[in-house]
Amino acid sequence: MSSFEHIYNLAKAHHEQSLQIPPLDTTQEEQALSLYLLKDGVVIDCITDLTLTPAGKLAMKGNMPAALWLWKNFNANLGLIYYGAILGNQFQSIQEAWDSLCALENNALYRPSIILAFAQMGQEEEISAYFPKTNSNHALDELKAAIIGAAYGNHPKILTYLLDLPHKQLLTLPVAIQAAACGGHIQLVHQLLNPLKSGAQEDFLMRLYQQAISGFIKGDQTELLQEALKSWGKTELGKSSVFAAVECSRYSLAFELAQQQNCVTEFYIALGKEGIEQLQETFLNAETSIAYLWLTLAQKIDDPEQFIQWLSFARNTDTLTKICDCIRTTAQAKVTLPKIVAQLERIETETQAIVQLKSHFLLETKQALFIHRYQNPLMLLLQCDYSGKEGFIQYIKGSPKIINPFNSWQLADLFEKVQENKPRNDLIAELEVYLKKHNGLRLNFLSSSHYERCQSFLKQVLKEQTKEHLNVLVIHQYKLFKDGDAGKKIATKAHEKPVKNKEIRDEYYLSLEKFVNQLTKEEKEFALNENTEYQEGIQYSK
Numbered sequence: 001m002s003s004f005e006h007i008y009n010l011a012k013a014h015h016e017q018s019l020q021i022p023p024l025d026t027t028q029e030e031q032a033l034s035l036y037l038l039k040d041g042v043v044i045d046c047i048t049d050l051t052l053t054p055a056g057k058l059a060m061k062g063n064m065p066a067a068l069w070l071w072k073n074f075n076a077n078l079g080l081i082y083y084g085a086i087l088g089n090q091f092q093s094i095q096e097a098w099d100s101l102c103a104l105e106n107n108a109l110y111r112p113s114i115i116l117a118f119a120q121m122g123q124e125e126e127i128s129a130y131f132p133k134t135n136s137n138h139a140l141d142e143l144k145a146a147i148i149g150a151a152y153g154n155h156p157k158i159l160t161y162l163l164d165l166p167h168k169q170l171l172t173l174p175v176a177i178q179a180a181a182c183g184g185h186i187q188l189v190h191q192l193l194n195p196l197k198s199g200a201q202e203d204f205l206m207r208l209y210q211q212a213i214s215g216f217i218k219g220d221q222t223e224l225l226q227e228a229l230k231s232w233g234k235t236e237l238g239k240s241s242v243f244a245a246v247e248c249s250r251y252s253l254a255f256e257l258a259q260q261q262n263c264v265t266e267f268y269i270a271l272g273k274e275g276i277e278q279l280q281e282t283f284l285n286a287e288t289s290i291a292y293l294w295l296t297l298a299q300k301i302d303d304p305e306q307f308i309q310w311l312s313f314a315r316n317t318d319t320l321t322k323i324c325d326c327i328r329t330t331a332q333a334k335v336t337l338p339k340i341v342a343q344l345e346r347i348e349t350e351t352q353a354i355v356q357l358k359s360h361f362l363l364e365t366k367q368a369l370f371i372h373r374y375q376n377p378l379m380l381l382l383q384c385d386y387s388g389k390e391g392f393i394q395y396i397k398g399s400p401k402i403i404n405p406f407n408s409w410q411l412a413d414l415f416e417k418v419q420e421n422k423p424r425n426d427l428i429a430e431l432e433v434y435l436k437k438h439n440g441l442r443l444n445f446l447s448s449s450h451y452e453r454c455q456s457f458l459k460q461v462l463k464e465q466t467k468e469h470l471n472v473l474v475i476h477q478y479k480l481f482k483d484g485d486a487g488k489k490i491a492t493k494a495h496e497k498p499v500k501n502k503e504i505r506d507e508y509y510l511s512l513e514k515f516v517n518q519l520t521k522e523e524k525e526f527a528l529n530e531n532t533e534y535q536e537g538i539q540y541s542k
Contacts, residue, residue, distance in 0.1 A: 003046045006036060007070075008054040015066035030073065034409035037074065038364040040313055044074045050152050050182060050219075051116070053077060056084025064094060073407075079113030086117035112145035119149025124158060143167060144175050151179035154188060170204065174211040181215025186224055189215075206236060213237055214244040217253070229261075239266045246270035302336075304343045311351040313365050316462065320355060324348045359462055360425040366405070367414050374402050381418040389415045423518050424461075424470055430511040431458045437507075450501075450508040456494035471519060471527040478512040481505070 001009075014029035036042060045053045052060070055076035058067040064085070070076035085091050111130060118126040127146060143165065150159040163172055173192065180188040189212055196205060209232055216225035229237060238261025245254035246267070258267035314320050327333045327344060334341050350372070357368040357378075371378040381392070393411045396404050406414070431454055438449045457477055464470040480499045516524070 002048075003042050004048050004054055004057075007033065007044065007046065008057055010036070011054060011058055011066045011070050012063065014069060015063060018065075031409045033074065034407055035413055038366055038410055038413065040365050044070065045077045045080060050120070050148070050179070051080060051113075052084060052087070053080045056080045056087075059084035059090060059094075060088030062088060062090050062093075064090070077113075079110030082110060083113040083117040086114065086121065112141050115142050116145040116149040119146040119155070119158060119162075120153040122150075122153055122155040122158060127158070140167065140171065144172065147172055147176045148179040151176045151185070151188065152183040154180070154183060154185045156188060156191065159188075174208055177208050178211040178215035178218070181212045181221065181224070182219035183215075184219055184221045184224060206234070209234065209237055210240040210244075213241050214247075217241065217244045217250060218248050222253070235261075239263045242266045243270045302339045304339055304347055307340055308347055308351050308354075309369070311347070312354045312369055314351070314355050316359065317352055317355050320348060320351055360428050361418050361421045362424070362465060362467075363414070363417055367410075367417070370405065371414070371418075378418070381415065420467060423515055424467070427474070427511055427515050428458070428461060430507065430514075431461070434507050434511065449506060450499075450504065452494040453497075453499070454495075454508045456496075460493070460495060468526065471523055474512055474515050475519075475524065475527045478509075478516050481509055481512070 010029050010033045014026045014033075017024040017026045017029065037044060045055070047053060048057075053076065055067040055070040058064070058070070059081045064081075067076070067081045067084070071078050071081060082091070082094065085094050114130050115127060118130065131142065131146065143162065147159065147162050150162060159176060163169070163176060177189060177192050180192065193208060193212070196208065209228075213225065213228060216222075216228060225241065229241060238257065241257045241261065242254050242263055243266065245251070245257055247270070251271075254267055254270065258264045311320060311323065314323075324344060324347075327337065327341060340347065354365075354368045354372045357363055357372060358365060361368075363371075371381075389412055392415045393408055396402055396406075396411055397408075404411075434454055435451065435458065438451045438454075457473075460473060461470065464473055477495060481502050519527070
C-alpha cells in the first residue's frame with residue numbers, strides 16, 4: 001500500500017468511527033497516522049496525479065470532515081483540500097469557509113490551488129472570478145497555476161488566452177508543456193512546441209523538450225515518453241529523463257532509461273540529489289565502484305548542517321565511513337565541497353552519533369535528529385523515567401528552549417522506544433567495549449577470548465529491528481555457553497558455531513547474561529518457543 005493510500009484510509013476510517021452512534025473511539029487511527037508520519041520519506045501531503053493529496057481526495061469525495069481533520073491535526077495543505085473539493089464539484093459546500101478565509105492575510109497562499117482546479121475543470125467564469133485583478137506579488141504564481149490546470153485538463157482555448165497575457169513565455173510556456181505532457185495530451189504538446197522549432201533559441205527549445213519529458217514521466221505516460229525520446233533524438237533528453245524519473249521516485253524506470261540512453265553516471269548523480277536513502281537502496285549496498293560517489297556529493301549544497309541532515313538517513317555507520325573516506329581521498333571534493341571538507345571530522349562525528357541513536361534505540365531518523373539536537377531529553381530518558389511518559393511529554397512541550405516538532409503520540413513513541421531499548425543500547429555498548437579491549441590481544445596466541453564470536457554477533461544484533469527478535473538472538477547465544485556442542489556444525493557466521501572454550505566466562509558472556517536476566521518470564525518463554533533459525537541444534541538444559 002502506498003503512503004497516499006495509507007493516509008487516505010486512516011483518515012477515512014477515523015471519520016467513519018466518529019459517525020457511529022454512539023461514536024467509537026478514534027484514538028487508534030490518530031495514533032497510527034502520527035507514528036506513520038515519523039517514517040523516513042513519509043509526508044502528509046504525498047501527491048498523486050497532478051497535485052492531489054490524501055486530504056484533497058477526501059474533499060473530492062465529499063468527505064470534508066476527514067480532510068479538515070488532516071489539516072487541523074497534521075497540517076495538511078488547506079489549499080490542496082480546496083483543490084480536491086473543486087475537482088469533486090464540492091466547492092459550494094465549503095464556499096462559506098473559503099469566504100471566511102479570504103478575510104485573512106494569508107488567503108493568497110491558497111488562491112493558486114483554487115485557480116488551478118477551476119482551470120483544470122475548464123470553468124472559465126470561476127477562473128475570472130478568482131483570478132487577480134491587479135498585478136500583485138502573487139499574480140505570476142496564480143497565472144502559472146491557471147496555465148497548469150488548463151494544460152493538464154486539455155482546454156486549449158483557455159490555455160491560449162492565458163499564454164497571451166503579458167508575461168514572458170520563458171516563464172509560462174515550460175509549465176504549460178509539462179502539464180500537457182503530464183495529462184497525456186500529445187497533440188497539445190505538439191501544438192505548443194511546433195511554432196517554436198524554427199525560431200526559438202536552441203537552449204530554450206531544449207528546455208521545453210525537457211519539460212515535456214518530465215511531464216510524461218510525472219503523469220506515467222510511458223509510451224508517449226518512449227515515442228518522444230525516439231522521435232526527438234537528442235542525447236541531452238536521455239539524461240534529462242533519468243533525472244526526471246528519479247525526482248518522481250520512479251527508480252526502476254530511471255535505471256531502465258539510464259541503461260537505454262547509456263548514461264548510468266547520471267543515474268547515480270540523480271540518486272544522490274534525491275537523498276542518501278535512495279543512494280543506499282541502489283548503490284551503496286551494491287557491489288559497485290564508489291568512484292561515482294563524489295559526483296553525487298558534488299550536486300549537494302555545500303552546507304555542513306544540510307549535509308549532516310542528508311547523511312543522517314544512512315542506515316548504518318559503515319555507509320557514513322564509505323562516504324567520508326571517499327571525500328577524504330577524492331581531490332576534486334576539495335573544489336566542489338570546500339566547506340564540507342573543512343568540517344568533515346565534525347560532520348562525521350555528529351552523524352555517527354545520530355545513526356547510532358537510530359540503531360541502538362530503533363528510532364526513526366526524525367526522532368534521532370531531535371534527541372541529538374537536544375541532549376537533555378535523552379539524558380532524562382536514559383537516567384530515569386522522568387515521572388513517567390506523561391511527565392516527559394509535559395517537559396518537552398513546556399520547555400521554552402526546545403522546538404518540538406512532535407505531537408503527543410509521537411513523543412510517547414519516542415519515550416517508549418528509548419525505555420524499551422535501554423537493554424539493547426547497553427548490550428551494544430558493552431560488546432563494542434569488549435571488541436575494542438580485545439582487538440590488540442586477539443593476535444596473541446596465549447590470549448583467549450570470544451573476539452571473533454562477539455564481532456559476528458554484534459553485526460547480527462545491529463541487523464535485528466525488533467525487541468522480540470533480539471531477545472531470541474541473545475538467548476540463543478547465551479544457551480550456547482550452557483551446551484558448547486550446540487549450534488551449527490557448519491556455519492559461515494562465527495556466532496552460530498559451537499562454543500569451543502565455553503569455560504571462558506569473560507565480559508562477553510557476562511553481557512549476554514545481564515541482558516537475559518533483565519527479561520521477564522514471559523519474554524524468555526516467548527523467545528525460547530520461537531521457531532527461528534537461531535535455535536536450530538540447541539539442546540536446552542532444564
